[in-house]
Every structure is written in C-alpha cells, then in structure tokens.
Amino acid sequence: MARRSTRPPHEPIRATSMWRVDQVFLSRRGLRVEVTCSLVNDRGGLRNLSVTAPTEDPARxxxxxxxxxxxxGNVSGARQARVRWAREQAVTEQDALIRDHDLEDEFLDEFEETLAAVRDQQR
Known part of the structure; x- marks a missing residue:
C-alpha cells in the first residue's frame, strides 16, 4: 500500500520572474538623489533596486x-507605483506618508517610454 504524500504537487521552477514597481523612495545623498525601487512579483517575492542619479533635481x-x-528587462510595469521621500528625509511622521503625485507621473511616463523602446528592440 503506497503512502500518500502530504506535500503539495511540485510546481515548475521559473528561470525568470516578471516584476513590477510597487514603491519608489527618494533620499538625498549630498548633491545627488538616491532612488530605491521596491519591486514585487506575482509569487509574492520582493526585492529592491537602488540607483544614485547624477543630479540633485528629484524629477530628473x-x-x-x-x-x-x-x-x-524583467520588470513589466509600474502602474500605481507610489513615490515618496524616504523616512530619514521626512521632517515629521506625516511627511513620510505623503506621496508625490507629480514625481509619480514623471516616473511612470519615463518608465513606459523606456519599456516601449526595450520591447521594440527585442522584436
């Protein structure tokens, strides 16, 4: 008589996973702005990617x-990504909760343009 396994059936291993931008945090680093993007995938994974921009202008x-x-290449979208200043940049706790809708629009527009260009190159 064979024993039944209580483990769930094996799911295929994905070589790659598609990610989407969930939140974007800004912080000043001297005369530059560091941008940290929080990414999530459809499997509940979370990772952060940071880049220091060669400018002190938040929009740029x-x-x-x-x-x-x-x-x-493996980031599929940024719809509804929230942009805010990092907690250490906030003067009050309320500042940490404030979203910057203008910067969200800047981020989404540039993201969509770049993503379209990447997809065009892949065709």
Missing amino acids: AVRHAARFIAGQ
Whole structure:
C-alpha cells in the first residue's frame, strides 16, 4: 500500500520572474538623489533596486531611475507605483506618508517610454 504524500504537487521552477514597481523612495545623498525601487512579483517575492542619479533635481532623478529599472528587462510595469521621500528625509511622521503625485507621473511616463523602446528592440 503506497503512502500518500502530504506535500503539495511540485510546481515548475521559473528561470525568470516578471516584476513590477510597487514603491519608489527618494533620499538625498549630498548633491545627488538616491532612488530605491521596491519591486514585487506575482509569487509574492520582493526585492529592491537602488540607483544614485547624477543630479540633485528629484524629477530628473526619478526619470533616470525609471530608465534604469525599465531597462532591466524583467520588470513589466509600474502602474500605481507610489513615490515618496524616504523616512530619514521626512521632517515629521506625516511627511513620510505623503506621496508625490507629480514625481509619480514623471516616473511612470519615463518608465513606459523606456519599456516601449526595450520591447521594440527585442522584436
């Protein structure tokens, strides 16, 4: 009589996983802005990618980061990504909760343009 396994059936191992940008955090590093993007995948995975932009202008920094992230090749989207300043940059606890909708638009526009260019090159 064969024993029944209580383990769930094996799921195939994915060589790659598609990620999406969930949140974007900005922090000042001297005369530059560091942008950290929090990515999630459909399996519940989480990872962060950081890039230091060669500028102190937050709008240019998020555009720089969007090009970097979209160029990774396995990041599929950034819809509804929230952009805010990192906790250490906030003056009050309320500041840490405030989203910057203008920077969100800058990030999403640049991300979508770069992603479209990457997809065109792959065709």
